[in-house]
Amino acid sequence: MTTITQVAQAMQTVLTEVADEVARRTGFVRRRSKLTGAKFCQTLVWGWLANPQASLEELAQTAALVGAPISPQAIDQRFSPTAAACLKQVLDETVKQVITATPAQLAILQRFNGVYLQDSSTVVLPDALSQVWLGCGGRAAMSTAALKLQVRIDMAGGRLSGPYLQAGRAHDRTADIQTAPLPSGALRLADLGYWSLAVLQAMDAAGVFWLSRLHLQTAVFDAAGQPLNLVTWLQAQTGSRIEVKVHLGVAHHLPARLLAVRLPQEMADLRRMRLKDEARRRGHMVSPARLKLADWNLFVTNVPVELLTLDEAVVVIRMRWQVELIFKLWKSHGHLDDWRSQKPWRILCEVYAKLIAVVLQHWVFLVGCWQYPNRSLFKAAQTVQKYAWHLAASLGYPAQLQQALAVIERCLAAGCRINKRKKAPHTYQRLLALTDGGLG
Numbered sequence: 001m002t003t004i005t006q007v008a009q010a011m012q013t014v015l016t017e018v019a020d021e022v023a024r025r026t027g028f029v030r031r032r033s034k035l036t037g038a039k040f041c042q043t044l045v046w047g048w049l050a051n052p053q054a055s056l057e058e059l060a061q062t063a064a065l066v067g068a069p070i071s072p073q074a075i076d077q078r079f080s081p082t083a084a085a086c087l088k089q090v091l092d093e094t095v096k097q098v099i100t101a102t103p104a105q106l107a108i109l110q111r112f113n114g115v116y117l118q119d120s121s122t123v124v125l126p127d128a129l130s131q132v133w134l135g136c137g138g139r140a141a142m143s144t145a146a147l148k149l150q151v152r153i154d155m156a157g158g159r160l161s162g163p164y165l166q167a168g169r170a171h172d173r174t175a176d177i178q179t180a181p182l183p184s185g186a187l188r189l190a191d192l193g194y195w196s197l198a199v200l201q202a203m204d205a206a207g208v209f210w211l212s213r214l215h216l217q218t219a220v221f222d223a224a225g226q227p228l229n230l231v232t233w234l235q236a237q238t239g240s241r242i243e244v245k246v247h248l249g250v251a252h253h254l255p256a257r258l259l260a261v262r263l264p265q266e267m268a269d270l271r272r273m274r275l276k277d278e279a280r281r282r283g284h285m286v287s288p289a290r291l292k293l294a295d296w297n298l299f300v301t302n303v304p305v306e307l308l309t310l311d312e313a314v315v316v317i318r319m320r321w322q323v324e325l326i327f328k329l330w331k332s333h334g335h336l337d338d339w340r341s342q343k344p345w346r347i348l349c350e351v352y353a354k355l356i357a358v359v360l361q362h363w364v365f366l367v368g369c370w371q372y373p374n375r376s377l378f379k380a381a382q383t384v385q386k387y388a389w390h391l392a393a394s395l396g397y398p399a400q401l402q403q404a405l406a407v408i409e410r411c412l413a414a415g416c417r418i419n420k421r422k423k424a425p426h427t428y429q430r431l432l433a434l435t436d437g438g439l440g
Helices: 004-026 037-050 056-065 072-078 081-094 197-205 230-235 265-282 288-293 310-333 344-368 377-386 388-394 398-414 427-433
Strands: 115-125 145-154 160-167 187-190 209-213 220-222 241-248 254-262 296-301
Touching: 004 037, 004 081, 004 344, 004 398, 037 056, 037 081, 037 344, 037 377, 037 388, 056 072, 056 388, 081 160, 081 344, 115 310, 115 344, 145 310, 160 344, 187 310, 197 209, 197 254, 209 310, 230 288, 241 310, 254 310, 265 288, 296 310, 310 344, 310 377, 310 427, 344 377, 344 398, 377 388, 377 398, 388 398
Parallel strands: 115 187, 187 209
Antiparallel strands: 115 145, 145 160, 209 296, 220 241, 241 254, 254 296
16 A cells, blocks of 8 residues: 555655656756756656646746746746656656555455556647657548557556557557556456457466457357357356356467356447447458347356356446546546647647656555545546645645645545445446345
8 A cells, every 4th residue: 555655755756856867868958957857757747737738828837837937938838848748757656656555445356465456548639749759540530640658557545557659540459558467366357358368268277367348250169069159159148147168279278267248238228329330430241240249248257156156247347437537537527638739749748747646646545545436537627626735735745745745635535535326326336235244
């Protein structure tokens, strides 16, 4: 468990020593200046944490607060390729810090040595930055420049790995985080963008558990080694929840449990409609088999039934959306993909600084509210935002910074809760309802 003292030390390290060292190494600072690498980073990080849509004038106020009075025009002139390189390297060092929380009080999570969610999100950039971060191009909604954020988060202890940066056009399966080791006994949940039988097989050999939707192009074999026609097999089932032992892949023959959950008719029909709409948009046809499989949610896992039943798995896999909520928080509240300028290098500097800010914000969550299953990260972010300048003013004084963090911790503990819902329970409510014997 990380303490307030450790969070304060980590903040001071990355925004002072690391920032100054990186500024010298990248050439952002070549001579003595009142706007050092540390002051520049602090100005942008705290300024945009306090107001993600801060103007140059507001950033100048933040600069004065951290002890580097400078004009708005002078700040604008500092946005350059070397400034972007400096901020990126500070971000790289920031994500190396290991910050964890008191585990959330959810019994289902305690069965595993961490429950890790893995996903990515893309920030579209101006075309002028395509030589830095190459985008997909080709589609109206995409740019020739885009930045992909790779993230892995442990929902038990809250540790955030990343965001690690990748070109927007790169596939998730090529990300370094895809093969980054996990502790034995951990459970990984990831989207189909990361589907790789080789990776799943390596995790299985390392004692790591996984739970995923089934990639429908994967060859499935029954326990006797015979090909399993999913359409025919599922049409023969009379129940709504089916489980069977299978092997995945012609070459890998990876042992797994196949979990099938029949959808209500209206949901299945809606899924088919969406499949057809997407196919029309891409100029393709949906196969009859794919339309028939739309009646089912299909999952595969190597977790033994003694550790995770089918009913429990159906609830646990819903957790995967929690990382999507984090990305949504960064973009909707932190305005990660929204800026006031049209200048490419200023935009890139803003993206890097805001990424540093949301990582520091997450550290505050970990010491303030992560242990509460019903936490609202959006409400918590609003609270951190209110105290951003307080943190900025206290950064150079360890005792004061710890006091400022303690104040925020008390505020987060006093509120920032999600209200319960009866008709459509939140994921945390469903997780709390699980007992060692199944759904309670």
